Amino acid sequence: MKILFQPKGIILLQGDQQAPTPKSLSPAPGNDSGSGNPGAMGQSSAAQGPGAATAGSQKDGSPKKKAPGLDPCLSNLPLLLGAGILFYFLLIRPQQKQEKQRKAILASVKKGDKIVTTGGIHGEVVSLDDRTVTIKFGNDSNQRMTLDRAAIGRVPAREAELPQKRGG
Numbered sequence: 001m002k003i004l005f006q007p008k009g010i011i012l013l014q015g016d017q018q019a020p021t022p023k024s025l026s027p028a029p030g031n032d033s034g035s036g037n038p039g040a041m042g043q044s045s046a047a048q049g050p051g052a053a054t055a056g057s058q059k060d061g062s063p064k065k066k067a068p069g070l071d072p073c074l075s076n077l078p079l080l081l082g083a084g085i086l087f088y089f090l091l092i093r094p095q096q097k098q099e100k101q102r103k104a105i106l107a108s109v110k111k112g113d114k115i116v117t118t119g120g121i122h123g124e125v126v127s128l129d130d131r132t133v134t135i136k137f138g139n140d141s142n143q144r145m146t147l148d149r150a151a152i153g154r155v156p157a158r159e160a161e162l163p164q165k166r167g168g
Contacts, residue, residue: 105158106149109133118153121145 003010109115113125115135123135126144134146 105155106152108158109149109152109155113155113157115152116154116156117147117151119151120153 003013109125109128111125111127114122115125115133116122117135121135121137123137123145125133126136127134128149131149132146133149133152134144136142136144
């Protein structure tokens with residue numbers, strides 16, 4: 001005698017009986033091996049009484065139906081929206097503020113301002129147009145260099161005017 005533990009119940013196999021396939025696990029009328037009731041060894045579902053239901057069925061004998069649930073994709077939607085909002089407030093929004101501040105500083109550069117380039121060269125603005133800036137640098141005031149406006153890294157005089165960042 002073999003005992004099989006299945007999700008639908010305990011099944012007893014006698015002799016050379018084969019283990020039931022998943023299709024044969026559903027209770028069939030008159031089939032005592034798949035009744036799903038571990039206490040009803042060898043009893044058929046009809047012998048349990050007219051109002052008795054088996055473990056995997058309703059009172060009328062039809063299989064239980066699962067309640068309709070949310071689609072798995074929709075159940076993850078609040079989590080994804082929360083992550084997106086968090087991502088926006090921690091990464092995107094601060095970067096947009098910083099870029100806006102940088103553009104305002106670069107637009108306010110005028111002749112005579114002291115600047116620091118992205119390469120680390122300190123100089124004074126001699127002339128500028130829409131796209132380029134000419135600076136003088138070093139001990140000799142005749143040393144000049146023409147740069148793109150994007151090469152301006154900092155304008156120390158303008159940075160001192162901005163409100164200081166709170167925290168950390």
